[in-house]
Every structure is written in structure tokens, then in C-alpha cells.
Amino acid sequence: HIDIFILISNILCLCKITYTIFFHHSSCKYVAVQVGDDVTFHCFHPKDQLNRVMWFKQTLGEKPVLVASSYHWTQKSVLYDDFEKSKRFRVGAGIGSFNLTIQKTAQSDSATYYCAVSFSNVVYFGAGTNLVIRGEIHILQQPTSSGGNVTLLCTIQNEQESCGGDHKVYWFRHGLGKSHPGIIYTQGSCKNSSMAVSPTKSCVYSLSLRNIKPSDAGTYYCAVVTCTEILFGHGINLASDGESVEFYLEMFLNTVLVSVSILLYLYYLYLEICFHSQESKEELVEFYGRKYIPK
Numbered sequence: 337h338i339d340i341f342i343l344i345s346n347i348l349c350l351c352k353i354t355y356t357i358f359f360h361h362s363s364c365k366y367v368a369v370q371v372g373d374d375v376t377f378h379c380f381h382p383k384d385q386l387n388r389v390m391w392f393k394q395t396l397g398e399k400p401v402l403v404a405s406s407y408h409w410t411q412k413s414v415l416y417d418d419f420e421k422s423k424r425f426r427v428g429a430g431i432g433s434f435n436l437t438i439q440k441t442a443q444s445d446s447a448t449y450y451c452a453v454s455f456s457n458v459v460y461f462g463a464g465t466n467l468v469i470r471g472e473i474h475i476l477q478q479p480t481s482s483g484g485n486v487t488l489l490c491t492i493q494n495e496q497e498s499c500g501g502d503h504k505v506y507w508f509r510h511g512l513g514k515s516h517p518g519i520i521y522t523q524g525s526c527k528n529s530s531m532a533v534s535p536t537k538s539c540v541y542s543l544s545l546r547n548i549k550p551s552d553a554g555t556y557y558c559a560v561v562t563c564t565e566i567l568f569g570h571g572i573n574l575a576s577d578g579e580s581v582e583f584y585l586e587m588f589l590n591t592v593l594v595s596v597s598i599l600l601y602l603y604y605l606y607l608e609i610c611f612h613s614q615e616s617k618e619e620l621v622e623f624y625g626r627k628y629i630p631k
Contacts, residue, residue, distance in 0.1 A: 368468040369441055376437040377465055379451030388454040389434040391427065392461075393419075395447040403449075406434055443469050477558060477569040486548055488572055490541040490558035504561040505541045510571075511554040548574075550590065 369375050381389050390405040406413040406429040413427045413434075426437040438445055446469045451462040476491040490505065507521040521543055545552060555571045 365463060366466045366468070368470055370470050371442065372440050374437065374439050375441060375467065376435055377449055377451070379434050379436070379462065380432055381434060381451070381453050383432045386453045386455045389429075390452045390454070390459075391434070391436045392450040392452060393447045394450065394464075400450065404436065438467075441467075441469050445469055477556075477572050479572050479574070486545045486574065488543040488545070488556055488558070490543070490569060491538060492541070492560055493538045506559045506561070506566075507543050508557040508559060508568075509552075509554045510557070511551075545574075 367375060367377075377391070379389070379391070387408050388405055389408060391403040392400040393403050394400040402416050403419050403425065404413055404415045404427040406427065413429045415425055415427065419425045424439045424441075426439065428435045428437070434451065436449065436451075446467060448464045448466045450464045452459050454460075476489075476493070478489050478491075479486055488507075490507075492505075505522070506519055509518060509520050511518070541558060543556070543558075553574055555573050557571045558569045560567045
């Protein structure tokens with residue numbers, strides 16, 4: 337009976353610890369910061385019934401790595417290997433808490449961080465926090481024209497790797513008089529710029545528009561899809577920055593053609609009215625039993 341009592345007590349104890357860890361792991365499931373920012377993860381754990389609390393880092397596709405740990409009874413914290421050498425990682429152990437701070441974050445810090453506690457040689461993990469480091473991305477848009485053709489260039493300068501290699505770029509056109517821009521083209525591979533300066537990486541995307549028509553007028557945007565968001569360029573107004581002389585000439589000729597067509601139609605209507613009016617005067621009118629021919 338004593339053994340059964342001990343077994344039941346241990347099961348209840350384990351259930352209590354597991355519940356407490358997941359309930360008090362207060363870090364957000366997702367955190368995104370700019371390169372160079374500081375970030376702190378909070379972990380609140382049971383105040384008793386455990387002997388060690390730890391932080392793990394797991395980079396996508398790799399095994400978890402122990403970042404730091406603290407023995408519950410001594411509250412002495414230890415950073416391990418490269419995390420100690422970098423001088424950017426800090427841990428703070430208190431009664432019932434064990435917080436991890438990363439100073440001056442770098443791209444290599446992007447990973448999922450887990451708080452864990454050990455009890456009776458069993459490690460219990462919290463839900464984890466996904467840390468995403470946003471690099472500085474600059475999008476430059478500029479047009480180049482030749483005759484009736486226009487090529488829109490989108491240069492992306494960034495200090496971070498995109499998801500899965502090359503960026504995913506979308507081209508949008510906001511037409512005149514339309515409430516929302518519409519997607520017109522997607523592009524997944526870039527041409528490396530010869531003007532790229534290390535460590536900044538530069539890619540150039542292009543969109544060629546041939547035989548420009550008035551319906552092509554509007555503001556063109558290139559949008560870059562990163563791991564966490566979609567970034568838009570400042571946009572190029574084709575009506576002012578990207579149109580050629582031929583395009584303006586075509587617009588002028590089309591306007592003149594429409595105006596002349598309207599004038600000819602109005603003149604035709606005028607002739608029709610005059611013709612029918614003349615016919616009505618030549619009709620015979622019977623009045624008081626006699627026929628008169630109006631003069």
C-alpha cells in the first residue's frame with residue numbers, strides 16, 4: 337500500500353509540474369525584431385519540485401542547442417559555448433523565473449527558443465517562442481524607356497537571407513480611377529547587381545512593358561515577400577516618370593481622333609434634322625377642303 341501511495345503521489349506531482357510549466361510560460365509564440373534590437377524571453381516555472389531550468393535554441397532543420405541553465409537551489413546561471421563567448425546573451429535567474437536576453441540581435445539569432453525544466457531526470461519543455469530577425473531592406477524603383485517601350489527596375493538591397501533563397505517579387509499596377517491595385521506579374525529569380533557592396537546583397541528585378549497604351553497608365557509597385565511580411569516600393573507613376581514621347585503623342589492623336597469623330601457625328605445629326613425639316617415643308621396640306629402648297 338505504501339508503494340501505491342508513493343506512485344500516486346509522484347503521478348500527481350508530475351501532472352502539477354507539467355501544467356504549471358505550460359501555463360506560466362509567458363513568452364509570445366512569435367517575436368519579430370529589427371537587426372540590432374534587444375529582445376528578452378520570460379519563463380516562469382514552479383518554485384519547487386524541480387532541480388534545473390534551461391533555455392534551448394533550435395534553428396530550423398537542426399537539433400536543439402543548450403543556451404543556458406540554472407540549478408534551482410543555487411540560482412547560479414551558466415551560459416554555454418558560443419553563447420557565452422558572444423557576450424550578447426544574458427540570463428537572469430530569480431525565485432520562480434528564468435529570463436533570457438539577447439542584446440544586439442543578429443540574423444544568426446533567428447530560431448525557436450524553449451524554456452525547459454527538469455525533474456527526476458525528465459525534461460519538460462514550454463511551448464517555445466519563434467524569434468525572427470528582420471534585416472534592413474531597401475527597395476529602389478526606377479524606369480528606363482526606349483521608344484514606345486518601358487522597363488521598370490526594382491532593386492532590392494538587404495542584409496538578410498530570404499525564405500528558401502531568392503526573394504519572391506510581385507508587380508502591382510494601380511490604374512487610374514481604380515480603388516485597389518491589381519497584381520500583374522510575379523517573379524522569383526533575380527539578377528545580381530554589380531553595384532552590390534558587402535555585406536549588403538543586391539538583386540535587380542525588371543518588368544518590361546512594350547507598345548505602351550493609354551490603358552497601361554497608372555502607378556506600378558514592386559513588392560518583396562520576406563519571411564514575415566510584404567514590403568512595397570515607393571511606386572513609379574508611368575504617366576509622369578515612365579512614359580515616352582511616343583506615348584504622349586499617341587494619347588494626343590487618340591484624343592484628336594475621338595474629338596473629330598464626335599464633331600462629325602454631330603454634323604451628321606444636324607444634316608439629318610435639316611433634311612427632314614425640308615421634306616415636311618414640301619408636303620401637301622389640305623385645309624378647308626382645298627390643297628395648299630406652302631412656299
